Amino acid sequence: MPERIFIKNGFVLTMDEKNTLIEDGAVITEGDKIIAVGKTSELEKQYTGNTVLDATKKVVMPGLVDLHYHSALGRGMYDHLPLYEFLDQFWYPKIRAMTAEEAYWGAVCGYIDAIKGGTTTANDQWRQMESCADAAEKIGIRAVLSNDVADDEVNIDTIADNEKLYKEKHGLANGRIRVFFGVEWVPIASREIMIKTREMADKYNTGIHIHLNESQGEVQMSLERHGKRPTEFAHETGVLGPDCVAAHCVWLSDEEIELMAKTKTSISHNPASNAKLGNGIARVPEYLEAGINMGIGHDSVDCNNSRDMFEQMKWAALIHRALRADASLMSTDTVLRMATLNGATALHEETGALKPGLKADIILVNLNGPHFIPLVTGEESNIKAHLVYSAHGEDVDTTIVDGRILMENRVIKTIDEQEALEKANQAFLSVFKRIKK
Amino acid sequence: MPERIFIKNGFVLTMDEKNTLIEDGAVITEGDKIIAVGKTSELEKQYTGNTVLDATKKVVMPGLVDLHYHSALGRGMYDHLPLYEFLDQFWYPKIRAMTAEEAYWGAVCGYIDAIKGGTTTANDQWRQMESCADAAEKIGIRAVLSNDVADDEVNIDTIADNEKLYKEKHGLANGRIRVFFGVEWVPIASREIMIKTREMADKYNTGIHIHLNESQGEVQMSLERHGKRPTEFAHETGVLGPDCVAAHCVWLSDEEIELMAKTKTSISHNPASNAKLGNGIARVPEYLEAGINMGIGHDSVDCNNSRDMFEQMKWAALIHRALRADASLMSTDTVLRMATLNGATALHEETGALKPGLKADIILVNLNGPHFIPLVTGEESNIKAHLVYSAHGEDVDTTIVDGRILMENRVIKTIDEQEALEKANQAFLSVFKRIKK
Numbered sequence: 001m002p003e004r005i006f007i008k009n010g011f012v013l014t015m016d017e018k019n020t021l022i023e024d025g026a027v028i029t030e031g032d033k034i035i036a037v038g039k040t041s042e043l044e045k046q047y048t049g050n051t052v053l054d055a056t057k058k059v060v061m062p063g064l065v066d067l068h069y070h071s072a073l074g075r076g077m078y079d080h081l082p083l084y085e086f087l088d089q090f091w092y093p094k095i096r097a098m099t100a101e102e103a104y105w106g107a108v109c110g111y112i113d114a115i116k117g118g119t120t121t122a123n124d125q126w127r128q129m130e131s132c133a134d135a136a137e138k139i140g141i142r143a144v145l146s147n148d149v150a151d152d153e154v155n156i157d158t159i160a161d162n163e164k165l166y167k168e169k170h171g172l173a174n175g176r177i178r179v180f181f182g183v184e185w186v187p188i189a190s191r192e193i194m195i196k197t198r199e200m201a202d203k204y205n206t207g208i209h210i211h212l213n214e215s216q217g218e219v220q221m222s223l224e225r226h227g228k229r230p231t232e233f234a235h236e237t238g239v240l241g242p243d244c245v246a247a248h249c250v251w252l253s254d255e256e257i258e259l260m261a262k263t264k265t266s267i268s269h270n271p272a273s274n275a276k277l278g279n280g281i282a283r284v285p286e287y288l289e290a291g292i293n294m295g296i297g298h299d300s301v302d303c304n305n306s307r308d309m310f311e312q313m314k315w316a317a318l319i320h321r322a323l324r325a326d327a328s329l330m331s332t333d334t335v336l337r338m339a340t341l342n343g344a345t346a347l348h349e350e351t352g353a354l355k356p357g358l359k360a361d362i363i364l365v366n367l368n369g370p371h372f373i374p375l376v377t378g379e380e381s382n383i384k385a386h387l388v389y390s391a392h393g394e395d396v397d398t399t400i401v402d403g404r405i406l407m408e409n410r411v412i413k414t415i416d417e418q419e420a421l422e423k424a425n426q427a428f429l430s431v432f433k434r435i436k437k
Numbered sequence: 438m439p440e441r442i443f444i445k446n447g448f449v450l451t452m453d454e455k456n457t458l459i460e461d462g463a464v465i466t467e468g469d470k471i472i473a474v475g476k477t478s479e480l481e482k483q484y485t486g487n488t489v490l491d492a493t494k495k496v497v498m499p500g501l502v503d504l505h506y507h508s509a510l511g512r513g514m515y516d517h518l519p520l521y522e523f524l525d526q527f528w529y530p531k532i533r534a535m536t537a538e539e540a541y542w543g544a545v546c547g548y549i550d551a552i553k554g555g556t557t558t559a560n561d562q563w564r565q566m567e568s569c570a571d572a573a574e575k576i577g578i579r580a581v582l583s584n585d586v587a588d589d590e591v592n593i594d595t596i597a598d599n600e601k602l603y604k605e606k607h608g609l610a611n612g613r614i615r616v617f618f619g620v621e622w623v624p625i626a627s628r629e630i631m632i633k634t635r636e637m638a639d640k641y642n643t644g645i646h647i648h649l650n651e652s653q654g655e656v657q658m659s660l661e662r663h664g665k666r667p668t669e670f671a672h673e674t675g676v677l678g679p680d681c682v683a684a685h686c687v688w689l690s691d692e693e694i695e696l697m698a699k700t701k702t703s704i705s706h707n708p709a710s711n712a713k714l715g716n717g718i719a720r721v722p723e724y725l726e727a728g729i730n731m732g733i734g735h736d737s738v739d740c741n742n743s744r745d746m747f748e749q750m751k752w753a754a755l756i757h758r759a760l761r762a763d764a765s766l767m768s769t770d771t772v773l774r775m776a777t778l779n780g781a782t783a784l785h786e787e788t789g790a791l792k793p794g795l796k797a798d799i800i801l802v803n804l805n806g807p808h809f810i811p812l813v814t815g816e817e818s819n820i821k822a823h824l825v826y827s828a829h830g831e832d833v834d835t836t837i838v839d840g841r842i843l844m845e846n847r848v849i850k851t852i853d854e855q856e857a858l859e860k861a862n863q864a865f866l867s868v869f870k871r872i873k874k
Contacts, residue, residue: 079826080764113808274759275756275759276758278758280762322716328519371743373550376869380869385512392748394831425810425811432813
């Protein structure tokens with residue numbers, strides 16, 4: 001019999017069309033796929049598993065998709081710089097200076113952090129992406145990787161780097177590692193880069209990951225250089241499309257919202273990062289109304305400073321209510337879908353829901369604690385609300401990707417966590433020492 | 438030798454005037470007081486302890502003061518109702534219906550949740566406050582209690598109830614339990630209630646806990662009933678003052694900001710609650726600029742839905758940057774002070790900092806995890822940033838109140854936690870069943 005995991009006795013949140021919550025539910029995986037979802041009592045009649053996970057008092061749900069993710073080495077420094085100063089004084093020097101090995105440990109630490117918080121897919125754009133691929137392979141997370149591509153004089157990555165990454169790493173680890181083409185941001189990307197990025201994505205039948213309209217300053221800079229707003233320019237150069245993930249989109253004009261909807265471009269909403277860098281608050285209710293596929297991302301721990309997607313969900317759920325003084329906005333179903341199925345849709349991954357035939361990317365969230373009291377089941381169930389408003393990444397106790405248990409009872413199974421964290425810490429200190437000189 | 442706890446080898450964050458961070462620091466308590474703070478190596482020469490806590494890779498800091506807290510029985514239900522509907526359909530029916538015993542278990546569960554998240558003082562306004570006093574005594578948290586007082590026809594509490602509470606419970610448990618006089622909110626409080634509340638606070642030399650200017654609707658209702666905005670009315674009736682804690686204050690006029698500053702009234706900023714109920718975003722940078730003593734509160738898990746004060750700190754730090762697109766606002770020192778010393782100042786408690794002579798309300802925050810990488814010490818230390826932006830309540834591993842260890846390694850020592858949570862859950866279900874009829 002092939003490897004089969006039988007998860008039983010849980011609250012199974014399917015994230016299918018109706019976002020059904022099955023009490024006393026079970027999920028069965030075989031190899032890298034989900035093969036059955038239903039009531040424990042029913043499935044027990046038909047299936048056994050070589051591995052049985054008891055999910056009593058736990059939610060069983062699709063792993064979270066972090067739709068805008070940068071591996072990182074820093075955190076908790078330069079915390080009051082606005083976007084450009086942050087990039088110039090900290091982000092670029094750091095990613096220029098780091099070696100492949102330092103990047104590897106940074107990526108490893110980040111993926112451990114992500115897995116421990118219930119993130120099973122990271123849409124990761126950084127430098128030294130071969131190291132990120134190796135780290136993803138080692139830790140077991142599902143990763144979509146792209147390079148930080150900008151004009152040559154910025155001295156980060158080129159399309160050639162990204163193409164090399166594609167050729168070397170795309171499709172590895174049972175397809176768990178894929179490669180997109182990345183663009184840093186429009187004010188430092190030529191028209192040629194934009195056009196060539198689209199050509200590459202088409203040539204290799206893959207996707208694009210780009211930052212658009214993150215700050216008012218970016219919009220201004222794009223107007224000055226390209227005579228167009230960032231999203232208009234991305235549209236004109238063919239970058240937008242159903243294979244394109246645009247991060248941030250805080251300052252879209254009404255026309256740009258239409259462009260996003262028309263081209264079926266997905267947007268990653270990154271509310272905590274947008275807040276911390278002083279970029280503002282995206283008009284997410286309008287984007288949803290326009291029918292845009294909206295996901296959620298943490299951005300980077302240098303500018304957030306948390307990879308916890310539960311925290312990002314709460315920000316996404318509440319910040320629009322705060323701004324507009326309207327408690328009716330952003331339902332729990334909407335927010336949960338943004339963090340799971342919509343992210344998977346954006347990346348064309350066969351994940352984001354619990355359905356037979358989909359990849360087995362599953363998390364168990366432990367509801368045993370004072371912060372989940374009262375726990376109401378049945379028609380008035382408050383379990384979805386608990387996930388959006390009360391849970392933290394720390395409540396995730398088991399993370400499964402591609403049918404493989406990466407964390408169980410909060411213990412990472414694919415690497416010695418303490419040793420990895422120590423290496424990542426040393427890598428940062430070493431890079432930081434060099435860039436400060 | 439009296440009971441003495443020697444906490445050593447930690448990062449000691451004093452929250453004194455300079456908010457000093459002592460590396461390899463130590464704190465020593467004797468009885469209910471802190472008797473020494475300094476370098477471990479120095480203090481080891483002079484002191485021993487009957488209990489020694491090793492704080493290696495942990496922050497040792499003052500316990501958090503939750504300046505606006507309601508014990509609660511509900512959570513995760515009615516999550517999209519604006520304030521009035523929420524109060525009318527869920528909050529009032531629930532607090533009217535609950536028995537003293539149900540309230541006790543609700544309070545116990547909440548105090549456990551608070552202690553596990555590093556909150557050592559709760560400024561708690563609810564009903565059945567004798568039960569809250571008993572729960573605080575049992576769990577060991579420091580509590581300032583007041584009743585939900587409103588017009589008789591609202592059918593919640595009266596000033597007489599609050600006076601009875603004062604007489605029975607004020608000063609119990611070594612002064613750990615104190616009683617303030619509470620007012621629910623101005624649109625349902627007569628002029629007589631307001632004046633009498635001030636008289637009571639003066640008579641007993643204690644404080645006042647009131648909601649003010651929480652929503653635009655409240656301001657309108659106050660204008661209609663009293664011909665004044667809520668804070669103007671509170672000033673006119675003598676309620677404001679250095680012994681008064683005003684919760685929310687989302688919609689203060691410039692004149693009301695001046696009144697708050699002039700009367701030295703403290704404000705509890707509750708950003709996540711204000712967001713979730715669609716009340717808006719308080720003008721905190723202006724309040725700080727005006728010199729108002731600002732604390733932070735979670736409000737209630739029915740309308741937040743988290744008691745985690747680390748989460749509240751992050752909201753307080755970031756939401757103003759988001760709204761104003763300004764990354765320079767709300768320094769880590771400011772936010773940490775709001776959650777500790779300012780809260781203590783508002784309540785006239787001798788806590789909120791680590792200084793010899795103050796009460797021993799101390800928490801240990803474990804920095805060992807991927808979400809605290811990199812950990813930078815020395816001049817460039819990112820430890821304060823980690824506390825504000827990256828930590829969650831789950832990172833607190835030890836909580837001490839009045840020199841007594843209430844939680845160690847995340848195990849509550851004053852009650853059987855599982856049993857208490859089960860009782861609280863049953864209490865909610867029982868009340869909910871009755872009010873739904």
